[in-house]
Amino acid sequence: MPDMNVKTPEQPAQATAAPPRFYEGDTYCKDNSVGFLMKRCLAVLLRNLEHRMQALDLTGTQWHPLIHVLEGCDTVAACAREMQTDAGGMTRMLDRLETKGLLVRERSTVDRRVVHLALTPKGREVAQQVPAVLAEVLNEHLRGFTAQDFATLMDLLRRFVDNGDALAAASNAGPGPKLTLDEG
Structure with missing residues (x-):
């Protein structure tokens, strides 16, 4: 039986199709940019989260480290990595959460460079309410989507990230940009 993977003169080589180009520099318009639309999506989502988190006496960014600590992120460095932020921004955020009595920091007795994080009882109570608020806001943003729409959106976003x-x-670009957590 002949090897089906070997090209013979009777089998023309299949041309590899170039991937589609959705943008060209001379016709680029930010209003049709995936990046611009994703940034707008994130901005409106964060605005709505900020509003809903007020009921928990949290700003739109303060809930984030609480969730990470609740889920087992137990050091300042690990939390900063998870949130893709710098240590200085994380420290300022943790200062505010500590002032509110939601978490405590404790320097490691084994390695003084390591600072451990723990939720206070009040912090655990608040942090446990955050997922319900997140789910509520996300579901509002997904209103009118079918289950298939949602699955497709998640698949497309994962492919975009991949x-x-x-x-x-491939270009040795390194890690993504650090986000800042400064807020009033």
Whole structure:
């Protein structure tokens, strides 16, 4: 039986189709940019989260480290990595949460460079309410989507991230930008 993977003169080589180009520099318009629309999506989501988190006496960014600590992120460095922020921004955020009595920091007795995080009882109570608020706001943003729409959206976003990660790795771009957590 002949090997089906070997090209013979009767089998023309299949041309590899170039991937589609969705943008061109001379016709680019920010209003049709995936990046611009994702940034708008994130901005409106954060605005709505900020509003809903007020009921828990949290700003739109203070809930984030609480969730990470609740889920087992137990050091300042690990929390900063998870949130893709710098240590200085994380320290300022943790200062505010500590002032509110939601968490405590304790320097490691084994390695003084390591600072452990723990929720206070009040912090645990508040942090346990955050997922319900997140779910409520996200569900409002997804109103009118079918289950298939949601699955497709999640798949497309994951593929977009995977492509971006592959591009960054191929070009040695390094880690993504650090986000700042400063708020009033």
